[in-house]
Amino acid sequence: MIKKELLLASWLEKLQKKWDSEEYYYDVEEATKVFKFVSKLTNDRGASRQFELLEFQFEIITEILCVKRRSDGKRKHREAHINIPRKNGKSFLAAIIVVYLFFCQRHIFGALFILTANTTKQAGELYATVEHFIKTNKTLRRYCKITSSTKTIVRKDNGNKLMVLSSDADNADSFNDYVAVLDEIHQAKNDEMYGKLRTGQGAWDEPLIMTITTASSGEDPANPEMQLYTMAKKIEAGEVNDPSFYYRIYEADKDCNVEDEMQWYKSNPALGVFRKLEDLANYAKRIRLMPLQENMFRRMFLNQHVALDHEKGAINxxxxxxxxxxxxxxxxxxxxxxxxxxxxxxxxxxxxxxxxxxxxxxxxxxxxxxxxxxxxxxxxxxxxxxxxxxxxxxxxxxxxxxxxxxxxxxxxxxxxxxxxxxxxxxxxxxxxxxxxxxxxxxxxxxxxxxxxxxxxxxxxxxxxxxxxxxxxxxxxxxxxxxxxxxxxxxxxxxxxxxxxxxxxxxxxxxxxxxxxxxxxxxxxxxxxxxxxxxxxxxx
CATH class of the missing domain: 3.30.420.240 (Nucleotidyltransferase; domain 5)
Incomplete structure (x- = not known):
């Protein structure tokens, strides 16, 4: 317990130094509350039932939820783009944020939380994690009516509703969502769903739209992943100023060697926890013999924008x-x-x-x-x-x-x-x-x-x-x-x-x-x- 408290204190100190300024502050009290909230939830997969938050997870969750404007105390970030390779727990991050806001955001009622993805199955997997967090916590469960068959959860006391929306953007016109999560947007055919859900949030003071994804090919500038990635890079370069836009991108260097261990860690913050280093090493060696899978490896595990097109040497x-x-x-x-x-x-x-x-x-x-x-x-x-x-x-x-x-x-x-x-x-x-x-x-x-x-x-x-x-x-x-x-x-x-x-x-x-x-x-x-x-x- 003491070790956890010391770890939390060091994380809080670091993040407070990073974010405190004349305009914004890092809400240490709420970040501590988030940490304790997560510790009361149970895992839906893995070797342990209890969560052991990694530092990068705590950073992302609390930087989205706990960085606030000094002028009115409201959240700085209204949009979050998480761009990270497979098996790094990106859906877990989204589920934690959704559940926290569903239960711990005061002074809201009748708020609509929407989960969507390129397929209903993908969105259903994210919903299943959210449902598990709630069902396995007696305190949270008693506040809710859960209907698994329709993938909906309703708060009995304030009318907050969480639902899964199909990938058909025609269905999104009439919603005034408070929180929306779009999963695996690199697979989206266009940005219509993203645009409609973002526009629908206008009635709320502190809405949040989250996009979680791995890299697209980078060839289609209209792809929503590519649009948001480009936006993030422009903010990073100082070409665009949008304080409400939060992003976290994990990617390897463009022309790196696929067997460079440093690049694996750079692009996979959970390496060694959610995926064994040895497994990635073995697979990287294997793809030397399987040329068609190198670009797939770069896309899915190094999070690089690579056009998946081999000009020669398809067969070893x-x-x-x-x-x-x-x-x-x-x-x-x-x-x-x-x-x-x-x-x-x-x-x-x-x-x-x-x-x-x-x-x-x-x-x-x-x-x-x-x-x-x-x-x-x-x-x-x-x-x-x-x-x-x-x-x-x-x-x-x-x-x-x-x-x-x-x-x-x-x-x-x-x-x-x-x-x-x-x-x-x-x-x-x-x-x-x-x-x-x-x-x-x-x-x-x-x-x-x-x-x-x-x-x-x-x-x-x-x-x-x-x-x-x-x-x-x-x-x-x-x-x-x-x-x-x-x-x-x-x-x-x-x-x-x-x-x-x-x-x-x-x-x-x-x-x-x-x-x-x-x-x-x-x-x-x-x-x-x-x-x-x-x-x-x-x-």
Missing amino acids: MDLWDTCTKKVDTEDLKGWKCWGGLDLSSKNDITGFVLVFYEETTGRFIVVPYLYTPKETVAYRQHKDNNPYEYWIKKGDLIALDGKYINFDRFLDHATELDETYRIEQIGFDQWGSQTIINRLEDRWEVIPLGQGTKTMTQVINDFENLLVDERIIIAENECFRFMAKNCIAVYDEMLGVKYSKKKSKFKIDGIIAMLMGLLLCIEENGIEHYNPVEYLDAM
Whole structure:
């Protein structure tokens, strides 16, 4: 107890020196009250039920709540922007502030507290923390009517109401909110919700709007996270003066080494408490081998504004080569397999890739079959400066008669393969020719698959993880390797990823076909998908 009191005293002294001026003061009495209030709440996760506030948490909470104007004693800050990486307790900070104001703000009644996010699920998670704080405290609970099904909490004595609002900004027009919290605004499509909730606070003397988030890509100046980040940086540089705007941004240096421990601490104030240093170190080493995940790591764990777009090197070719083996297809006779078919539209290369699963070792075996029209090989070899004739001679590329891919000839070959192996399903572009789908369905079960980030993100994560762990065997094929080497990946704002046919210099149809076959193989064998974020969070 004495240790806590000494710690609190040192924090209070430091913050009082920081904020006391002719215009403002740090309310030590209220900050002490906040500290005691938090100590009476119970944790909803982690190893301990009781809170042990970290210094940075105490600073943020009390700098928002306890820095006041000398002129009238009202709070200085009416808006707070907390920009911090994952697993640093940002939702906890917001929940503490909401619960404190819900119960400890005097002289207000009928005040509306709104929690919202990009999805109702995200807002619901924040609500669940708030509800837990109240439900597990007998004193607070007796003042409230809690309706979990509708995610609303109402104070019986003064009519204060807390509610979750869906991400549809059309619903926000009629609210006169006193406190509003917008979670994960980097995912918001626009600033409409933020604008409406901020405007709705005009009737209150001491409103508060909080935005909590990690970094966006930084590419969209209209993104609300980017707008508020830019605002904060302008205030920091002295270009803008807005005393009511509070911000706390934790970010690593722009071009830092992802394995620089100092940068981890700089951007993650709770490192060593909410996340183990060893876990972050292990993951940072792992992403050296998984190039697509470096920018994700920078965004989510170093809080950097990085455009998630790889211009080259989407696939680690050292790992690819390590996993490449001479595969004797005779050994695979009678095995179940899953195929991916990426059919070229004109006169280039069609990829039909079979993926096998070896239960005894937990390894996947990838066998590619690549097809090209015979009559245009010489012309395209000269035009593209690629060794098509050599690949055909070597058996890595199969030449079919005609100027275009002859689907009947392909179908004949696929049927022969099915008589050798047991092709369970074939993944095919969901926007592909219905006529071709019908032809395929005469013999196989065809699974329509998208080729955008929604479908591809999961299987690309799986594929990279299998490469790192050497749990995938790729049959030797120089044309297939050339495709892998030329893959370019693009990301969307939600950290989804796909290999881009448009941006990749060479045709990558075989790689897309492999991913479709791998996805079916993983799911049909009941194998858990790899999620890099969940992987780190679970460590």
